[in-house]
Amino acid sequence: MRFQRLLLAATLGLATVLAQAQALKPVSVARGLQHPWGLAFLPDGRMLVTERPGRLRIVSPDGTLSAPVAGVPKVDARGQGGLLDVALDPEFATNRLVYLSYSEPGEGGNSTAVARGQLEGNALTNVQVIFSQQPKINSAAHFGSRLVFARDGRLFITLGDRFGQRDEAQNLANHIGKVVRIERDGRVPSDNPFVGRNDARPEIWSYGHRNVQGAALHPATGELWTHEHGPQGGDELNLTQAGRNYGWPVVTSGREYGTGFKIGEGTSKSGMEDPLRQWLPRSVAPSGMVFYTGERYPQWKGNLFIGTLREQALIRLELDGTRVVREERLLTNLRERIRDVRQGPDGWLYILTDNNDGQVLRLEH
Structure with missing residues (x-):
């Protein structure tokens, strides 16, 4: 099994080298953002962009940045923590609700939380925390965290294992290393897979995750796909299903950092899901993900795009069902950590570059 996976990785790597990329022209839409993390498009064409130190900005189409939006919850902006993802309520046009994920300080340390509030001008009002990962840990790493609304309006929240708590990813009594699913007001859906079990948190959708920083719904099936960071190699792309x-x-x-020692019992085990794709032996450090459904790049319709931090590239995956049949690395000459990738209402792809002078880039051709 491991040999087959290594052979697949080598084959896909060769396809990457041989692939002929469509020429992309990264056009700067906005700059001067400090470690931008998440992006959401407003109905009027403006964008909401989070900055990891704790600021939410409204970005106009001409690139003008608003003053920091008021009402954003206090974040613990250390290490990988801070203000993370942003998403609009499916009924935003009528209720004006915006959802934010962030590292929430509290007794015992911090954890990933989600708050929502109504966007009124340049402020969030009636802000309330609808989810808080338990327990809080004194750590500055592995918070997750992407926000994705399912077709039924439920909210998926991806979470990390907090780096020093890896074994807890197998423990259903907490939220460490899990994907959770909640109603938009924070209630637990009655059909969640572990509802009614005394030994499990009812919010849990899936478990055994390391650090999930990419999530998207498949445009045809509506199923949740995620990717997560491996340690030294072993980044994964997964079809993330209930109770798995x-x-x-x-x-x-x-492998273990530094030593290269094996982790756990092997690479596959009955009762545990194999990934759809792995990156070996080098980690690409994936962050952000979107299925492309627009018309600007018609030959790429249905492809999956993944930003990468360590690899400093935009990865394009061609799919046959759930099988990856080709991989291509784009924007390698940009030499930027790509934190997020989204499809705009205009059909272009937009990316966030992760640095002290981060940008919103539109990928034209």
């Missing part, structure tokens, strides 16, 4: 165990840290193709 994705293995971390029992099974992984990644």
Whole structure:
């Protein structure tokens, strides 16, 4: 099994080298953002962009940045923590609700939380926390966290294992290393897979995750796809289904940092889900993900795009169902950490570059 995966990785790597990329022209839409993390488009064409230190900005089409939006919850902006993802309520046009994920300080340390509030001018009002990962840990790493609304209006929240708590990803009694699913007001859906079990948190959708920083709904099936960071190698792309165990840290193709020692029991085990794609032996550090459904790049319709931090590229995956048949790396000459990738209402792809002078870029041709 491991040999087959390595062969697949080598084959896909060769396809990457041989692929002929469509010429992309990154056009700067806005700059001067400090470590931008998440992006959401407003109905009027403006964008909401989070900055990891704790600011939410409204970005006009001409690139003008608003003053920081008032009402954003206090964040613990250390290490990988801070203000993270942003999403609009499916009924935003009538209720004006905006959802934010962030590292929430509290007794015991911090954890990933989600708050929502109504956008009124340049402020969030009636802000309330609708989810708070338990327990809080004294850590500055592995918060997740992407926000995705399912077709039924429920909210998926991806969470990390907090780096020093890897074994807890297998423990259903907490939110460490999980994907959770809640109603838009924070209530638990009655059909969540672990509802009614005394040994499990009812919000849990799936478990055995390391650090999930990409999530998107498949445009045809409506199913949740996620990707997560491996340790030294072993980044994964997964079809993330209800009640399933994705293995971390029992099974992984990644290795311990520094030593290269094996982690867990191997690379596959009955009762644990195999990834759809792995990156070996080098981690690409994936962040952000979108299925492309527009018309600007017609030959790429249905492809999956993934931003990368370590690899400093935009990865394009061609799919046959759930099988990856080709991989291509784009924007390698940009030499930027790509934190997020989104499809705009105009059909162009937009990316966020992760640095002290971060940008919103539109990918034209």
